[in-house]
Amino acid sequence: MFRHVGLWLGLFTRCFQSHRSLLLENLVLRQQLAVLKRKHPRPRIGAVDKIFWVFARRFLGAWKQSLVLVNPETVVRWHRAGFRLYWSLISKGRKQVGRKKLSSEVRELIFGMVAENPTWGAPRIHGELLMLGFEVSERTISRWMKRVPRDPPAQRWRTFLANHREAIAAMDFFTVPTIRFGVLYCFFVISHDRRRIMHFNITKHPTSSWIIQQLREAFPFGEAPGFLIHDRDAKYGTEVPAAIRSMKINALRTSFESPWQNGIAERWVGSCRRELLDHVIALNERHRKRLLSEYVSYHHEDRTHLGLGKGTPGCRIRCVSGRVLSHDRLGGLHHCYDRAA
DSSP states (O other), rough: HHHHHHHHHHHHHHGOOOOOHHHHHHHHHHHHHHHHHHHHOOOOOOOOHHHHHHHHHHTTTTTHHHSSSSSSHHHHHHHHHHHHHHHHHHHHSSOOSOOOOHHHHHHHHHHHHHHHHHTTOHHHOOOOOOOHTTTHHHHHHHHHHHHHHHOOOOHHHHHHHHHHGGEEEEEEEEEEEETTEEEEEEEEEETTOOOOOOEEESSOOOOHHHHHHHHHHHHTTTOOSSEEEEOGGGGGGGHHHHHHHHOEEEEOOOTTTTTGHHHHHHHHHHHHHTTTTGOOOOOOOHHHHHHHHHHHHHHHOOBBBBBSSSOTTOOOOOOOSSSSSEEEEGTEEEEEEEOOO
């Protein structure tokens, strides 16, 4: 601030100097500015400096010839920026005209009512808001109802699965290559309650009759779940859904290309691949069945699950005292730990 005051005082005193002295001083200053520009090609210019050159552009005709630090176009750009700032400050100070903006509280209430009451329309929501003391038009509510962020279908499907997990099971297939480049089909049934593998089997040629026999072995008399989730695999045909209905089970078929609707089964397939199948090569059907049997045992008894609160499907007992022991599982691919008695 004192630097700029000194600048203006110097300008005032130079008004009384002779023309020759001003020319020599101007020459000396220009030489120093040239040296300064060589040493510091990008000097920092403050807001006061910018305002000074904006006024100099207004009152000094030959301001371009005296300008050394920046280009003339830069000063023009500063002037335009000041013009925008001036009118933006004036616009903010004016009184707001037009329709009153809807508050965020009312907007969130509208969104919440639409999400919690899918069958409600604008008149019903308008009546509820009037009862709460909010003065808003029904037309405004209709307009904001179109902007409600819709929950993905997975949320509604997840709610259904959570509310009926004790009575839900899922079945699915996944393939495994063999050492001779053959393909084995692994069929399994998993319960949603404790993520238990209720039944699994392997075959080279899955048919609808073979699948029906596996379902009979998975669900003995009196142990059938209320719902069975499966995809639209062509191997099921029409016989498998009919057999499921004959067992007094409600079949829930997922949508096209929607594996997330059978997420429990898909996640088990992913875990099985990452923890076992990606590390071994199947010699034949018997070899693969033995490996899967060991993995199912490890899955039930030792492997903790995030969906079960870090518990196991077999309700593994927590140990807090004793020496920690390590046991090989799946040939050393994994280990389980407990404490010595």
